[in-house]
Amino acid sequence: MQIKDPKYLGSWEKSLEMPHTTLPEFAFIGRSNVGKSSLINCVVERKELARTSSKPGKTQTLNLYNIDGWMQICDLPGYGYAKVSKTMRNKFSNMIRYYLKNRENLYALFILVDLRIPPQPMDIEFINDCGMEEIPLILVGTKSDKLKAPELESQVQAIKDALSEFWEELPPFIISSSETKLGRDEIWSVITQSIQPNQQ
Ligand SMILES: Nc1nc2c(ncn2[C@@H]2O[C@H](COP(=O)(O)OP(=O)(O)O)[C@@H](O)[C@H]2O)c(=O)[nH]1
Ligand SMILES: [Mg+2]
Structure with a gap:
């Protein structure tokens, strides 16, 4: 996928206030520090479109x-960052749920999961919740x-076992890495396939 002109449109605290559009939208989520900003930058081939930060919970x-x-x-x-107060966490999850x-x-x-660590209950719970809501995920x-x-292989299997x-x-x-660009093409093919399921 050749990316010519990716643009940052803005940041919103309420999804209701986000600009309405019929353009297909794809969302990225994961625990803070999972590598989400890095992955978005990798996907759109820009160094700093999504700001990467070493300070978890900033977004x-x-x-x-x-x-x-x-x-x-x-x-x-990012969901479930421990250093954010419980009220803040609830606010985040309401915001996410509403969106x-x-x-x-x-x-x-x-939904991004860190391959370096064993499956986290918080991730499994979130993935299962999205499944219940029938959100295509x-x-x-x-960080492969x-x-x-x-x-x-054993980490991927552990995640699959926890979900099964x-x-x-x-x-x-x-499986992805923003360092090696592994998974980038696969992400784009999921995106294009879900927009035009009958093509190719
Ligand atoms: N080795 C490696 N490090 C990564 C990768 N993706 C992100 N990181 C590092 O993980 C940290 C968190 O990344 P960031 O993209 O800011 O995570 P976010 O909080 O989920 O947006 C940063 O120090 C990144 O350099 C990856 O694919 N490989
Ligand atoms: Mg980030």
């Missing part, structure tokens, strides 16, 4: 990007460059 808004006029990316706040339930042009949600394992092949209690058929799983 507290819904950030919107228009990609070459044909689709949008929504960068959702996911009401954004009419949302095509699919990419794609799991993306991040940090693992050797056997470790990678709940899921009859698991959602698609993409």
Whole structure:
């Protein structure tokens, strides 16, 4: 995918106030520090479109990007960062829940999980909740460059095992790295396929 002109449209605290559009939108979410900003930058091939930060929990808004006029990316706040107060966490989850339930042009949600650590209950819970809500989702394992092949395989399996209690058929799983660009093409093919399922 050639990206010509990705644009940051702005940040919103309420999804209701986000600009309405019929352009297909794809959202990205994960725990703080999972590598979400890095992955979005990797996907759109820009170094600093989504700001990467070493300070977890900084992103507290819904950030919107228009990609070459044909689709949008929504960068959702990281869920469950421990150093944010409980009220803030609730506010985040309400904001996220509202967006996911009401954004009419949302095509699919990419849920990022860190491959370096064992499956986190918070991630599993969030993934299961989205499943209950029937939100089309794609799991993306991040930072795969940090693992050797056997470790990678067992981590992916551990995540799948943790989910299989709940899921009859698991959602698609993409292994990614913003360092090596692994998974980038697969993410684009999921996006284009979900916009035009009958093409190719
Ligand atoms: N090795 C490696 N580090 C990564 C990767 N993606 C992100 N990181 C690092 O993980 C930290 C958090 O990344 P960031 O994109 O800001 O995470 P966010 O909080 O989810 O937006 C930063 O120090 C990144 O450099 C990756 O694919 N490989
Ligand atoms: Mg970020």
